[in-house]
Amino acid sequence: MSHPLIKIHRMFELVEPIGAITFSDIPNEAFLAVGMRNYWDGYFAGRAAPLGLAPAEVVHAVFYNFADGEVARHIPWVWGKITPQEAIAVRERGSAAALRQAIGDLAHSPGLARVTAIATRAAVSAPLEGRILYAGLRALAVPEEPVAQLWHAATLLREHRGDGHNAVLVAHGIGGTEAHVLLALTLGMRAEEFGRVHHLPAEQLAAVVGGLRARGLVNTDGGFTDAGRELRERIEARTDELAAPAYDVLSADELDELIAGLEPIAAAVTAADL
Numbered sequence: 088m089s090h091p092l093i094k095i096h097r098m099f100e101l102v103e104p105i106g107a108i109t110f111s112d113i114p115n116e117a118f119l120a121v122g123m124r125n126y127w128d129g130y131f132a133g134r135a136a137p138l139g140l141a142p143a144e145v146v147h148a149v150f151y152n153f154a155d156g157e158v159a160r161h162i163p164w165v166w167g168k169i170t171p172q173e174a175i176a177v178r179e180r181g182s183a184a185a186l187r188q189a190i191g192d193l194a195h196s197p198g199l200a201r202v203t204a205i206a207t208r209a210a211v212s213a214p215l216e217g218r219i220l221y222a223g224l225r226a227l228a229v230p231e232e233p234v235a236q237l238w239h240a241a242t243l244l245r246e247h248r249g250d251g252h253n254a255v256l257v258a259h260g261i262g263g264t265e266a267h268v269l270l271a272l273t274l275g276m277r278a279e280e281f282g283r284v285h286h287l288p289a290e291q292l293a294a295v296v297g298g299l300r301a302r303g304l305v306n307t308d309g310g311f312t313d314a315g316r317e318l319r320e321r322i323e324a325r326t327d328e329l330a331a332p333a334y335d336v337l338s339a340d341e342l343d344e345l346i347a348g349l350e351p352i353a354a355a356v357t358a359a360d361l
Contacts, residue, residue: 090334090342095327098334098342099248101349102206104356105238106245108189109133111361114181121177122168131161133178136171137223149219151253152263154287175227182242183235189359190352194234202348203237205341210243213333218250237352244333251329255322264295269304269319272311 108114110130118129135146143159150158169177187194207229215222224243230236256266264284271281278296279285285292299305304315311319334342 090331090337090339092324092327092331094342094346095331095334096323097346098244098349099327099330101346101353102241102244104353105186105241105349108185108238108356108361109178109182109242111185113185113188113361114178117177117181117184118174121173123165127157128161128165128168131158132165132169132171132174134220135162136174136178137220137227139171139223140166151256152266152283154264154284154291179230179235179239182238183230183232185361186238186356187234189361190234190355193352193355198348199237200233202345202352203233203240205337205345206240206244206349207236209333209337209345210240210247212336213243213247217254218247221247221250244330247333248326248330252322252326255325255329259318259322261322262295264292265299268292268295268299269315272305272309272315273319277309 114133115126115129118132119125123129123132131146134150135141138146138149140163141149143162146162147153147155147158165174193199211225211229213221215225221243224239224246227239230239256262261269264287267281267284268278271278271284274281278292279289284295296305296309299315300307303312304318306312306315337345
């Protein structure tokens with residue numbers, strides 16, 4: 088069934104911190120323990136593993152928003168230390184451990200199994216077409232342990248939306264680094280302050296911002312123009328529309344139940360700041 092987009096966007100806000108816990112310290116330490124040199128080795132090994140032994144060019148295309156050459160500093164080097172199958176297992180164990188620590192007693196609450204079951208039903212029902220990373224994740228076995236399964240479901244829903252978001256960015260002519268600049272402005276930051284692009288050479292970042300300024304999206308002060316803000320809002324709205332089919336399998340009451348059940352979990356993860 089069709090659900091209001093405000094609820095679809097709320098689901099994004101809830102699954103994002105749960106799925107993104109995979110990028111926190113506990114999973115990172117697990118990857119370091121099996122031979123990764125740094126955080127980004129573990130990031131690329133874990134997140135790219137569902138794609139198999141894909142070359143850097145493919146991972147760069149799927150992940151979309153990394154600067155040229157960044158992926159190649161890690162792929163295929165990591166596959167000389169760990170197989171994709173091993174990386175999948177390390178990532179799941181580390182992420183489940185981090186989520187369990189973050190949510191504390193909620194991990195043993197009576198309602199967790201119900202919330203996890205609803206989330207999983209949505210997560211494995213979304214359309215695969217054009218969703219490359221989501222499709223890779225869908226090919227994996229669903230964990231049986233409830234906390235691990237909840238993380239897996241959140242990751243599926245997160246990456247399904249992410250694949251759709253990339254498609255919308257392409258359709259609007261927004262490149263990966265440009266997308267980070269727009270996100271920085273959305274967060275009230277200047278591009279050079281944003282963690283995902285601040286390390287780029289100043290002239291490279293200035294050229295990206297200059298290109299957005301030439302399109303009328305960024306003003307001379309480095310902030311949004313009205314047109315830039317409208318474009319950002321349009322991209323987010325269309326992304327929500329493309330994410331909505333994942334929840335068609337749920338009734339209105341089930342979606343409301345899922346949102347209510349995830350809210351304290353997402354809040355606990357955010358407060359834990361792992």
